[in-house]
Amino acid sequence: MSIFEAVRLALRTIVTQKLKSFFSLIGVLIGVTFLIAVVSIVQGMNKYMEDQFANRLIGLNTFTLSRFPMINTGNVTDDMWRSWMRRPRITYSDAQYVEDRLSIPAVTARFCSDRMVLEYEGKQAKDIQLIGTEPTYFDIKDIEIARGRVFSPLEVELGQPVLVIGSELAEKLLPGLEPLGKEIVIRGLPYRVIGVAAKRGTLFGLSLDKFAVMPFRAPARRYICPLNVLDELEVKVATPDLMLAAMGETEALMRTKRALRPTQPDNFDLQNASGALDGWRKISRVLFTALPGLVAISLVVGGIVIMNIMLMAVAERTREIGIRKALGARRRDILAQFVIESATLSTVGAALGIGTGIGLAYGVRALTPLPAAVAPWSILVAVALGVLVGMAAGVYPASRASKLDPIIALRAE
């Protein structure tokens, strides 16, 4: 009897006993659902973290030079924190040194920021991220300007009191008003709005549009970082390879500038998008390590359920086995029939599980910002697991069936 034949026979049995088959499949179904859904959701989270989180917060092909990492997805211990606080701050001369000597073509932006209260005609917007930087910042962070313009290098040089504001801040502070030309007050000094950024959306539910950007030398700079000091120097290059090269070069330049001996560790930090995700990668690795265990548990349970169902099937169909043997079925024919039936049953369960898993993944994608995408390899693994679990679960019942004495089996009711 061919495999195809046996599969068809098994499918027919499954169809005639829909409810019973469904219950027997549920273990494999859940295991596979879990596999597909978790893999796609975790991969979706990875993609989200990379595309949205790291690339939007830090920027593509961009790294930042700062006193300590600005974005931490992992655990920061008190010791680490204390050692970071002992480091010298990044000064103008540090920045100048790197800007002047970096041999790889790069766009740089000096950057300072803090939370501030912004006012307009007595109305207040609290907890707004006020950024002092250079016009290159908008390229580096890929911030589009919806209305108006970005300030010019000359305005940076002269420290003009002008602002480019985020869309949510505009709606909050200047509802229904034409924002361009309005004067927003920061610590008693008026700043003229010259540009409004396009909406950037949210990240983990936090708005990315509640910010105001002013020229680096604007008067309010003194409220967000001390004189002669900057929070970060942002450096953007053309390609990921160049970024790594530029990071290496920057590290060397900074060590020279600060006269660090070879045995001394860096007393500054260079962070790029992938570096910012180190902590997250650990979490995702743990999930992927735990996943096989969790899937294995439900598959073992599912396998045992299928084995039971198959034992029942063998008992119920003893007479059928007797008939088949009388008509010339050999042991291996009966063995193959039941192993294939079991594998088919389990594979159908896996197929249903793939369906629900994909459904779950798409549900997550529709309802959350995670771009959960089903990994093709997880489907292949699921099918393979379905077949293997079914075969393993079917061997014992099938071997019992194949060893039945045809005379006794024919007498069975």
Next chain:
Amino acid sequence: MSDLVIAVEKLSREYRMGTDTVLALRELSLAIRRNEYVAIMGPSGSGKSTLMNLLGCLDTPSGGSYWLNGQEVSRLSDDALARVRNREIGFVFQTFNLLPRATALHNVELPLVYGGASARERRERAERALARVGLAHRMQHRPNELSGGQRQRVAIARALVNEPSLLLADEPTGNLDSTTSEEIMRVFAELHAQGQTIVVVTHEPSIAAHAERTVILRDGRLDSDTRNERVAA
């Protein structure tokens, strides 16, 4: 090749029942020629079921030998016996023993499935066998959609589909009313006329009367072996 389909020599079969040993068949010898139509009779406990199981290669004897169609089969392995059953023997049972969920056609195809025939060949041969027993119009019906007589005819078609050297029927009319029984016995008579070797195990003299020869067992031994004077139509 010998003209004997069945040659049994001093065939014994004992069963162990706890500490007792029951001798179901005691050194029985029997020969059946090609195209013979033999009824095996005997009261219950006479060993006729045991003999039928041995003749059908469903069981192996404790002693003696059995040549089926010239091949010594009494010492074969399970799988080899399965092969012999598939090629040489067509079974017809009292309870029909059709697969309930399969169509008549599929039931008839079953021996060919285990014989390794191609799908097309199986279908053609199964259709021919069903037509031979007058069920060409019932091929796609399941057993529960067929009458008792039709079911038994499906079973006969299944028994014949591999052109076996021996058609072995065990109380083939036991579950049928007398009209249907007659109908089935007519099918047997036709097959016999076409050259089929048939062995019918029965306890009904009226069924045995259709055969040309009656073998009666008693206590595991041959009690009588007679040629029927007048073969019923």
